[in-house]
Amino acid sequence: MLVADSVTAGYRAGAVIREVDLQVAPGEIVGITGDSGSGKTTLARTMAGLVAPSGGTVTVDGRSPRRARGTIAMVFQSPRAATNPHFTIARIITEPTTISRTPPPDLTELAATVGLTPDLLTRRPHALSDGQLQRACLARALAQSPRYLILDEPTAMLDAATTATIIRLVMHRTDLGTLLISHDQPLLTAACTRILTMHEGTLKTHPESPH
Known part of the structure; x- marks a missing residue:
């Protein structure tokens, strides 16, 4: 289980999220909504191990995110900011396995899973639409x-x-x-097992949550 236990985190200007408790179990889709600036991205980056909490702990199946590398993958809002413009799409997708020295996936099969055709794998990000590039980011994850x-x-x-x-x-x-994490309420309602709202750095159950 991915768990945030009384997590406070932020940047030099101060805490952005405060005393957040959250659990995500395998097979569960937890939705987070809230106003811009409420702390949603900071929460995401903290849960992924990209931001160290100043208080509380994040654990991944009982381990710290640093000790559980490869167990958590993240897809960011902007695919162009999250990809190297000089890499081919094939290299972008397989980069994590190259870094971790783990066996690479069946690239053609994985690309097909996310709706990418084989001819796109040899191209670079500038030759793909935002939608195609985000599919590649999902394949990388x-x-x-x-x-x-x-x-x-x-x-x-x-x-x-x-x-x-x-x-x-x-x-x-x-x-x-x-x-x-999304502002798209119909999307969250359709996809998620439960929905939470972030407001000024804290979480509460959304009124339209299935649970």
């Missing part, structure tokens, strides 16, 4: 065979078809625990 997936506004820049592809794929992966 899945290439790590994570147990937990954190999606930070992954569909904010995408068309309806790409949004549907990404969410359908996540919903069908019952082995994954997913944290889905």
